[in-house]
Amino acid sequence: MSLYAVVPVKDLAGAKSRLGPVLDPRGRATLTLTMMRNVLSALREAEVERAYVVSPDPDVLDAARAAGATPLRQRSRGMNPALEEARERAVADGATSLLVFPADLPLLRAADVEAVVGAGDGGRGRLAAVAPDAAGKGTNGLLLSPPDALPFLFGADSFAAHLGAAGERGVEARVVERPNVGFDLDTADDLRRLAEPAVAAQGRPGELRVMPVPGFPEVRSGEDLPGLVARSVGDDLRAGDVVVVTHKVISKAEGRLVDLRTIEPSAFAKGFGARWEKDPRQIEVVLRESRRIVRMERGIIISETHHGFVCANAGVDASNVPGEETVCLLPLDPDASAARIRDALVARAGADVAVVVSDSFGRPWRNGITDVAVGVAGMEPLIDYRGGFDPHGHPLTASILAVADELAAAAELVMGKTDGIPVAVVRGYAYGRGDGSGKDLLMEPEKDMFR
Known part of the structure; x- marks a missing residue:
């Protein structure tokens, strides 16, 4: 038939x-x-x-x-x-x-x-x-x-x-x-x-499970990361699972590490570094990864990356990378990276799953950092409740949930910052299937109160 x-x-x-x-x-x-x-x-x-x-x-x-x-x-x-x-x-x-x-x-x-x-x-x-x-x-x-x-x-x-x-x-x-x-x-x-x-409640979860994927090896440039993630997760993925992968292992595999010994800082980077006791070479890398400087104050650079993300130091980070003279950049295209990983997972497990690429961002008005989605594949990263009604019949006029960010944050709780676990599986969340992307989470310039 x-x-x-x-x-x-x-x-x-x-x-x-x-x-x-x-x-x-x-x-x-x-x-x-x-x-x-x-x-x-x-x-x-x-x-x-x-x-x-x-x-x-x-x-x-x-x-x-x-x-x-x-x-x-x-x-x-x-x-x-x-x-x-x-x-x-x-x-x-x-x-x-x-x-x-x-x-x-x-x-x-x-x-x-x-x-x-x-x-x-x-x-x-x-x-x-x-x-x-x-x-x-x-x-x-x-x-x-x-x-x-x-x-x-x-x-x-x-x-x-x-x-x-x-x-x-x-x-x-x-x-x-x-x-x-x-x-x-x-x-x-x-x-x-x-x-x-x-x-x-029909088709919605009664509970969520967030499961770390231990034993992930150290990733080197040029490795087949999608295949590595698929093998590490195994064959027990279920349809509707969300696999969250920290951007750092993707950046390592895609050669997005920079040896600071190869960087000649500009006079501007040297001046800012000297004033705030920061490595001018890393400042130079941040400037190169930025298309717009939002603010530079007290040794911190808030900038807009070439992807459109507004974050500290353009996502340039020295943690969880080998060597004292190396920094890690964001992937060039986190959505494309997520799509490649999803393709490998679907091919191996035969289940329709979603992938979220995560990174840690600070937030206006709040202390501390939390993981957010910088890349998405196989799901809609936002749920728009506007035009609907709550259980009491009140109209919803501004309720748009960043569910991909929430999934990234939930996964970080079992990954930890120092435990060496870059992959987790979230099970039980009834997300909307679709062709959404991390770009959908970016605030439009005309609505950005911080511009």
Whole structure:
């Protein structure tokens, strides 16, 4: 059986119009794309061979392509004609069974996809598995075997329409009721329900486990760090795990160590170093790694790196590196480094995981340092709750959680600064799958109160 799936998505400009009272157009577009990525992730984890996203919107198609789906530019108008276009393409590509899930299923998980697919097991002849919405009126999931077993009848009362069409055509129809499939998000009330504990708890963790990966060897320049991380973590990774890797081992493998004996400091670096009793060669390296100096005071340089991070000394650090004359720089592209590690982990363990590259940053208004994410792969680093509601019905207007930073900080608690453990696994956190990056965590210049 060649099982393919289709996810129809409207033009973002008109998507989720009933959420207009609580979400502006950008918020509705972001929500639509986030839910689409969740559906695609569930399909991928359920090992559906191929997923098509059919839409008239080029931004949707770009996001679908980035999420590993096959984008199909919709030529017709309306959902059912769009699905017909996708069915024609799927059959041409060799599909013998076809799944359809709308893009607005925020709670859909791989187990739900597998339940719909499993309803087709053992069927003889033409078969349809139909998953209704929570009201029992709409169709939120449809399996057709073969792909042309039924016409597409999505719209008002489509659940009854699909069952009726099955009876008329002599197609065996099986009903699959799953709470996660039944919950589609269309209205402000749906957002409010999503915030209620009874609904939001579905698929969310009851606890987190943060597990250090001991015995990691000293890394040298040129080593295959992705392979080394994959071998050290082992084969027991589970889908949904987050592997956190400190940037320092990545920088070592990528040759981002600088021998200070090779550095000739500028007059400016010499003057600042002499005033504050700092090594002028290290000051020179910091200046070279900076594209903007935010502040230089009391021997501390706060600068913006070429990546866009604002931190102390442009991330240049002499701790946990061999030798007295060596400093470590940030990786050139932490997101690309995270992606390479994730590829190696997925190839070895066969599980869809995320990777966070971490570093220690200070914070305005707070004493002490904490680990944050400088690179991300396989997840959305932010969760935007704006436009939703808390359990008491209060609207959320400014709640954006930096979950990748929180995961990095949690992992640091079991790594320690002096224990020589650069890798940890966080298990049990239901992060949003996606193609986010560490750059998503950077504050836009127009919003930065410290500029």
